[in-house]
Amino acid sequence: MITDLAGEIRQLLAELTGDSRPLDAPLDTPLLRDGIGLDSLGGTVLLTEIERRYGVDIACEDLNLDCLASIGTLADYVAARLAAP
Amino acid sequence: MIKCVIWDLDNTLFDGVFLESPDQPPPPNPRLAGLLSELASRGILQAIASRNPPEAGEHAERVTGHAFAATQCGWGAKSAAIRAIMAELGLTADSVAFVDDDPMERAEVSFSLPDVLVLAPDDVTAAASWPQFSPAVVTDEARRRGELYRQRQVRQEEARAFGGSRDEFLRHSGTRVTIRPATPGDLPRLHELSVRTHQFNSAGTAISEAELVSLLGSPTRQVVAVRLADRFADDGLVGGCVLATGQSWQVPLLMMSCRALGRGVIDAFLIWICRAAQGAGAAQVALPCLISPRNVPLRIALTGAGFRVGMTKQDAAADPAASRTAVYVRDLTQPLPDLPSWVQR
Numbered sequence: 001m002i003t004d005l006a007g008e009i010r011q012l013l014a015e016l017t018g019d020s021r022p023l024d025a026p027l028d029t030p031l032l033r034d035g036i037g038l039d040s041l042g043g044t045v046l047l048t049e050i051e052r053r054y055g056v057d058i059a060c061e062d063l064n065l066d067c068l069a070s071i072g073t074l075a076d077y078v079a080a081r082l083a084a085p
Numbered sequence: 086m087i088k089c090v091i092w093d094l095d096n097t098l099f100d101g102v103f104l105e106s107p108d109q110p111p112p113p114n115p116r117l118a119g120l121l122s123e124l125a126s127r128g129i130l131q132a133i134a135s136r137n138p139p140e141a142g143e144h145a146e147r148v149t150g151h152a153f154a155a156t157q158c159g160w161g162a163k164s165a166a167i168r169a170i171m172a173e174l175g176l177t178a179d180s181v182a183f184v185d186d187d188p189m190e191r192a193e194v195s196f197s198l199p200d201v202l203v204l205a206p207d208d209v210t211a212a213a214s215w216p217q218f219s220p221a222v223v224t225d226e227a228r229r230r231g232e233l234y235r236q237r238q239v240r241q242e243e244a245r246a247f248g249g250s251r252d253e254f255l256r257h258s259g260t261r262v263t264i265r266p267a268t269p270g271d272l273p274r275l276h277e278l279s280v281r282t283h284q285f286n287s288a289g290t291a292i293s294e295a296e297l298v299s300l301l302g303s304p305t306r307q308v309v310a311v312r313l314a315d316r317f318a319d320d321g322l323v324g325g326c327v328l329a330t331g332q333s334w335q336v337p338l339l340m341m342s343c344r345a346l347g348r349g350v351i352d353a354f355l356i357w358i359c360r361a362a363q364g365a366g367a368a369q370v371a372l373p374c375l376i377s378p379r380n381v382p383l384r385i386a387l388t389g390a391g392f393r394v395g396m397t398k399q400d401a402a403a404d405p406a407a408s409r410t411a412v413y414v415r416d417l418t419q420p421l422p423d424l425p426s427w428v429q430r
Binding site: 003032033037039041042043044047048057059063065066070082 | 175250251284346347348351352376378381382383384385386388389393394413
C-alpha cells in the first residue's frame with residue numbers, strides 16, 4: 001500500500017518538475033530545496049494535487065508540514081489518513 | 086479584488102471572427118478595447134484565452150496596442166486556458182475575471198472555476214465601476230504591473246533553458262534583494278501589498294496607511310521594506326513586514342507579492358528577520374499566521390526556514406478560534422543559515 005503510494009507520489013513529482021529523476025529517488029529524498037527542489041510554490045501545487053487525488057487536506061491538518069520532509073514521510077502520512085476510519 | 090481580466094477574442098475583443106477573415110483580420114471592439122486600457126491603467130493585468138492559433142494573440146496586441154501579461158491560444162477548454170494563465174501569473178481564481186460572448190463558454194468556466202468572475206461583454210462597462218475593479222491606491226509598481234509580468238515571461242523562458250540549480254540561476258540573473266527600514270514614501274505601496282497579497286500574507290487583514298505611519302514613529306516597532314531587481318526587470322517594492330522588537334521578536338504582519346514567487350525572496354527575508362533578531366539579542370521570533378488554504382506558500386516557506394508551530398494540534402482542536410491562527414516560532418539558539426549573497430542591507 002505504502003509502496004504504491006510512494007510510486008504514485010514519485011510519478012506526481014516527475015509531472016510537477018518535468019524531470020524524470022524523482023521516479024527512482026529513494027524514499028528519504030527531501031521534497032523541498034536540496035532534494036526534489038520544490039520551492040514554496042511547487043510545494044503548494046503538490047499539496048493541492050494530493051488533496052484532489054486522495055482527499056487529504058495536509059495544509060489544514062499538519063501545520064508544521066512535517067510530512068513534506070521526504071517522499072517517504074508524505075506517503076506514510078497519506079497512507080495513515082486513508083487507512084483511518 | 087480583481088487582479089487580471091482574461092479576454093476571449095472572437096466577437097468579444099475582436100469585432101468579428103479571426104479565422105473567418107484571413108485577408109483582413111477583424112478590428113478591435115472599440116468599447117472593450119477602451120475598457121481594457123482603462124483597467125490596465127488601474128494596475129489590473131490583461132490576458133487572452135482564445136480558441137484560435139497564436140497569430141490571433143499577436144493580432145490582438147497589434148490592434149489594441151496592449152502588451153498582454155499572458156496569452157493562451159488553443160483548442161482546449163477555456164477553463165484549462167484560465168488555469169494555465171493563473172499558474173503562469175501566480176493568481177488565485179477569485180482574483181480573476183473572464184469575458185466571453187459565448188454563453189456556453191461562460192457556463193463551462195463558471196462550472197469548472199466557480200470563484201472566477203464570469204462576465205458577458207455587455208456587463209464589462211458596468212463591472213468596471215464595481216469596487217473589485219477599483220483599487221483605492223494605484224502605485225507606480227501597480228501601473229507597471231503588465232510590463233513586469235512580460236519581463237517575467239522572458240525570465241521564465243531563460244530559466245527553463247538554463248541548466249543549473251535555482252540558486253545558480255538567481256545569481257546568473259543578477260538578482261538583488263534589498264531589505265531596509267521603510268521610509269514614508271514606501272507606505273502607500275506597503276498598504277497596497279497588505280490589500281493585494283494572499284499567498285504570502287500572514288495576517289489576512291489589510292493595514293491602513295495611517296496605521297503604518299504611526300508604526301514608523303513607534304520606538305518598539307519597525308516597518309521593513311523589501312525590494313527586488315535583476316537584469317530582466319526592477320520589480321520595486323515587493324514585500325515587507327512589521328516587527329515588534331524585544332526579548333522575543335514578534336512579526337504581526339509579513340507579506341510578499343506573488344511576483345517574487347520562486348525567486349528566493351521570501352526565504353532570504355525570513356533568514357534576514359531571524360538574523361536581525363539574533364543580532365539584537367532576542368531568543369526567538371514568533372510569527373502569528375492565519376491558517377488559510379490561500380497562504381500555504383507562506384507556511385511552506387516558514388517551516389522551511391525552521392519555524393515550528395508553538396501550539397499543539399490538540400489545542401487547536403479544542404479551541405476552534407485558535408485553530409484559525411497558529412503562532413510559528415523560530416528558536417534562535419539553533420544555527421541560522423547565512424544570508425544569500427544577493428541580499429543587500
